[in-house]
Amino acid sequence: MRYVSTRGQAASRDFEGVLLAGLAEDGGLFVPEAWPTLSAAEWRSLRGLPYPALAARLLAPFVGATLDPAVLERLCAEAYGGFAHPAVTPLVQIGHGQFVLELFHGPTLAFKDVALQLLGRMFDHVLARSGRRLTIVGATSGDTGSAAIEACRGRASVDIVILHPHNRTSAVQRRQMTTVAAPNVANIAIEGSFDDCQDLVKAMFNDAAFRREVSLGAVNSINFARIAAQIPYYAYAALALGAPDRAVAFAVPTGNFGNVLAAWAAGRMGLPVERLIVASNRNDILARFFAANDMRIAPVEPSLSPSMDIQVSSNFERLLFELLGRDAAATRGIMERFRAEGRMPVPEAAWAAARALFRGFALDDPGTLSEIRRLHREAGYLADPHSAIGTAAARALAPEDRAVPVVAAATAHPAKFPEAVERATGVHPALPPQLADLFEREERFAVLPPDLGAVQSAVRAHIRRNLPVGAA
């Protein structure tokens, strides 16, 4: 399998190249040259497979020659063996024809673990066999950092340094990062905002000499391997509900559009996905696009669902490329105008193609709290604010779509957002057993000013410590 850039001006790569590169050199995103598809009979033959085996089977065409099938199976078994639920991503019924797909049973209690637990192992495998090392550097306002750290902890070929804004993340979020006692993990608290952290990471990537010196890599959601690793759970849910002989709809709490793009890809691969609902909080740029072809950037407003406080959804470019009939020049032109003008000029025909499958949905904080309360009262179900926006979106589906089962993706464990859950229900959600001692564990992190030189020195010192004795 080869991968091409959505902007058409970067050389194609194989899976290993895409895994290690992230963004394409022309500023575009890698997508498969052609989507693999399965026949109805092939889908039927996958019914009943345990999650790790299903994941290995569905990822094989994307991975191509980069990993032997037996290695891919082993990495999937290891990645998902660490999940706290034997079904890995269990499907829970919350109403008539209404289901929740729980994606939060990984080590950091957020759906990002599903992809990153596998990616960390893939990185290690391909780097080790060519004797290379990678330094992952990232900025986080909360969730992504801990999922990336958990994915990389203890890996022989990877070092990871995560920047977070000092005193501006929740205690649970900070402790999930700073209590990881692995020699290849470093945390730096920056005396500044999340934007300062992000600017420092960008500056490190723009410093070509430094980038080469420490062999810089990223694990953000523009990496196609992450999208691929999110497809199997949609297949798992759809197969359990009768696919390919019965259609299904998904509602997905959305920020960077990676998770819902994976649901789209599951449909593209031949599953009968009848409707996709893109669920947003008050940052409703995507809802405005799907309602009225009005994709215009507004200031980011904080909400109870911070992982969805996003205006520019980086993975939307991949859908745009498909909506434009895979016309890379047209995609490039539209993305350049979006960057320059803050408004995305999507041609009417492409927007109509999106409307054939997608709907948008947006819910403010009071609506989110009342959905958490309703779920608890009516179904005895505790949902975090992100997941509740998904279930509300599923309920808002038009009557003609309700003939099919609707699955809302639950993207975070309620114990990750205890204040909101308690405010809505009066119930304080307990941390699951594997994290119950989080507040007794020792924290380790450095505190630095937002100064590029100081942060680069800290990164150098961290990786030098981990090189084998005698290495330069």
Ligand SMILES: *Cc1c(COP(=O)(O)O)cnc(C)c1O
């Ligand atoms: C990252 C995240 C999202 C958004 O997912 P995207 O793939 O960026 O759309 C939603 N909910 C939670 C809890 C997240 O951590």
